[in-house]
Amino acid sequence: MTLSPATRLLPRTYQPLFAHVEFRRLLPALAASDLGDGMSVVTVAWLAVLIAPGDQSGLVVGAAVAAYALPGAVGALVFGRLLRRLSPQRLLAADSWLRASLLGCVPVAWAAGVLHPVLYVALLAGSSVLHAWGSAGKYSLLARLLPPQQRLAANALISSSTSASVVVGPALAGFLATVVSPAWIIGLDAVSFAALAVQAARLGTRAEAVATAVPIDTGRSAAGLHLLRRQPELLGVLALTWFFNFLYGPVEVALPLHVTDDLHSGASLLGLYWTLFGVGAVLGALAAGALRRLPLWPVTLGIVVGWGLTLVPFGLGAPASVSVTCFALGGLIYGPFTALSFTLFQDRTPAAWLTTVLAARGAALLTASPVGTALGGPLTAVMGPRQVLAASGVATIALAGVAAAVRTWGKRRTCARPSGDL
CATH class of the missing domain: 1.20.1250.20 (MFS general substrate transporter like domains)
Structure with a gap:
């Protein structure tokens, strides 16, 4: 054509x-x-x-x-x-x-x-x-x-x-x-x-x-869970995404308070943070199309680490010019994550089960960010907004480390199984 x-x-x-x-x-x-x-x-x-x-x-x-x-x-x-x-x-x-x-x-x-x-x-x-x-x-x-x-x-x-x-x-x-x-x-x-x-x-x-x-799935909902249990990689992607979104939740609470309490500024600066984050996310999402030849799991874990690193400077007392730049860079790094996550599910899920699995994924993820946001309020009151932002970043980096370790352990366990063991 x-x-x-x-x-x-x-x-x-x-x-x-x-x-x-x-x-x-x-x-x-x-x-x-x-x-x-x-x-x-x-x-x-x-x-x-x-x-x-x-x-x-x-x-x-x-x-x-x-x-x-x-x-x-x-x-x-x-x-x-x-x-x-x-x-x-x-x-x-x-x-x-x-x-x-x-x-x-x-x-x-x-x-x-x-x-x-x-x-x-x-x-x-x-x-x-x-x-x-x-x-x-x-x-x-x-x-x-x-x-x-x-x-x-x-x-x-x-x-x-x-x-x-x-x-x-x-x-x-x-x-x-x-x-x-x-x-x-x-x-x-x-x-x-x-x-x-x-x-x-x-x-x-x-x-x-x-x-x-x-073929259309005509089984019970429990069969979908059985499929996920037989697809540890899908469970891993879902768990990683859930905790990634959960750890993002406190950012939505802490960032406005960081602007008002720590930087003594107003809504214009807060709007600048989110606008540049959004622009970065758009550019990052568009860049995801060029990542097809790269191994998707390592790239996904790299995105998690990269986003966490962009939050750490908040806890170091970085000036607004630096933290705004970091937040924009965070959007750029985060941008490909959604596309990569969905692609992993599309590639690893049997076609007959894809809508069921993706609906379960969506239902689970709807709880992640709200729970993190709800936790962000008390944490910010106790620790302060700057510390919460940095703690979210450090915890996100640790999440990537745990995910990488679990994935490595799972691959070794799979390789150690007899060839007839599914």
């Missing part, structure tokens, strides 16, 4: 992806939904403040933010028997339609004057129930539509879209909120998911043909 002039401007790693018409159609819709979610980072909490009773804003904001994410873990477990029988294309469409429908009710209820906090939280919770399955469907669909050698590049593009939405989405939401209510901006998020649902349905016969060519 002849590439368009715009496609020729892309790095060679990504050019082959655009020879697949299904991928070319899906990517803009995925980017639009990422941008919608990026805007909702601001608008979900902002609207909660506007509709909360006078002295209950904190409670309503906390409930709204949690409802927009955490029910996905419940949905991954409760609906497993039903949803794991669906093709990845239909899982992605089902999650997108649900989010579009319920999020779309928010501006309607706002305009009608009936958006009570309980209704708002219920709509947000309902919209996220299938999100772990939707994410699993998305990455399973990519694995089925593209050859193995192109998966990392595709995952890198999807990951860079997510990272870019964290930079662009909140800024765009802030601009739009000067003109319209945040309820209408959530409505735009709903529209973006409706567009994704339509595009998923339009992928055509090839997506369905590839899906039906793969």
Whole structure:
């Protein structure tokens, strides 16, 4: 297939992806939904403040933010028997339609004057129930539509879209909120998911043909756990990612306090930290596509070590100019991690089980960062923000060391087994 002039401007790693018409159609819709979610980072909490009773804003904001994410873990477990029988294309469409429908009710209820906090939280919770399955469907669909050698590049593009939405989405939401209510901006998020649902349905016969060519899991959920027990590498990737996200959680608490208490600065400096981190993460995610020829596990562990090292200077009393640079570098180093993690799962998981395993992965990881964030509050109160940032970095470096040791031990144990022992 002849590439368009715009496609020729892309790095060679990504050019082959655009020879697949299904991928070319899906990517803009995925980017639009990422941008919608990026805007909702601001608008979900902002609207909660506007509709909360006078002295209950904190409670309503906390409930709204949690409802927009955490029910996905419940949905991954409760609906497993039903949803794991669906093709990845239909899982992605089902999650997108649900989010579009319920999020779309928010501006309607706002305009009608009936958006009570309980209704708002219920709509947000309902919209996220299938999100772990939707994410699993998305990455399973990519694995089925593209050859193995192109998966990392595709995952890198999807990951860079997510990272870019964290930079662009909140800024765009802030601009739009000067003109319209945040309820209408959530409505735009709903529209973006409706567009994704339509595009998923339009992928055509090839997506369905590839899906039906793969046997569908009809066993029990316990069989998925049995598969993971027989795939120590998958368990290792999941455990590493969980603890990596867990140790990141305290950073979200400690960094704002470091800016105010240690650096005696304000929101502009905090925004600079996160903006440069986001830009670095986008560039790092795009660079992941060039890592296909490298061994994925060592690179993944190197990313964990690198992120930890960028946090250590905070504990040494580094000036703002140095710590901002380190945080931007941290984003660049962290950027490829998500793409590499998903690629490891796609490469090591049997196709029939991929959506089930990825949904379980998503459900487990939904708990990691919130638990770390909850722990970050007490730790910061006891140790101070600068020390918490450094401790998070040191613990992350130690995590990579433990993971490397466990992996080495596991490989030696496997090599020592008789050849007939599975």
